[in-house]
Amino acid sequence: MKTPSNPIDEEASHWAARFDGGELSPSDKTAFSAWLNAKPEHQRVFAQYRELSAQLDTHIEARLTAAAETVVQQRKTSRIRNRIIAATLTAAAAIALTFTVLSNRSLDLATKTAERHVATLDDGSKVDLNARTELIVDFTRKERRVHLVSGEALFTVAKDAKRPFLVETSTGSVRVTGTVFNVRASTTSTTEVTVIEGTVRIRSxxxxxxxxxxxxxxxxxLSDKTLVIRTLPEGAAQDVIAWRQGQVVFNDTPLGEALNHFAAYHARTITIDPRVxxxxxxxxxSLDDLDGLLESIESILPVNVSHQSGDVLRITAAEPTKRHD
Structure with a gap:
């Protein structure tokens, strides 16, 4: 993780460490909310630190799993040890929602690699969380506020004209009173908002x-400086939320962007040649079938997929076949 180099970095690093450490006190929660809402830059930098933390957790989990598998192979004669290792691996691989209640009106929701979860909020709204997603719910008597720190979520908002529902990311916000919409905070400092039902109001x-x-x-x-709205082809809005069924739909999608959709479902690292x-x-x-995707792109695109050391994959441009006259 990067070393903080300015006050905002230091503050974001501090709060990210506090969240990793466990439950915050009511006064801590109030202080954090005030800091996060003070400047859009606070949200952007905090999201970067949380993303780095998630990547580190994934890397450590992958290394521990690999080490445990090696021990299993070397100690086949020890039933007790094998059972302990098997239990450890099962716990590490199990889909477990991190659900830390901060107060009776505010909570932190997070999912890990390859897990999805549906949460019902106390106003009756429903949130579908995609893999590696983190959001902070902060409801008051005047408004319903959600900070999407990282990842992707589908919001089905219960109608309440007196309490608007606000979803904030590092690059903008969405305001509604009751509707259905999908928000994806990408790792490239942009936010993608897709409306499924109703009307939303959006700003950068x-x-x-x-x-x-x-x-x-x-x-x-949305980026921190621009807001571009486009009309999707018929039926494409439903394709955007196919992740709820563990699928992803590409339609003339750049290869780099397509691979980003799989990053939240696998611990493997993929490097890609800038030329492709x-x-x-x-x-x-299928989001849980990375190998199937790689086989597909290698057969239909001019690329080669090679396995490097560990869980590293490399995608490079295929060399043109030489003609022999």
């Missing part, structure tokens, strides 16, 4: 005064 953190409406079938991409990162991919794939 770089232009907080310019709030724009969105209706079903529209998708917005923008090759286009289409089709429907």
């Amino acid at each position: 953190s770089g232009d907080a005064t310019n709030e724009r409406p969105m209706t079903p079938g529209l998708q917005a991409v 990162v923008d090759l286009r991919l289409g089709g429907r794939y």
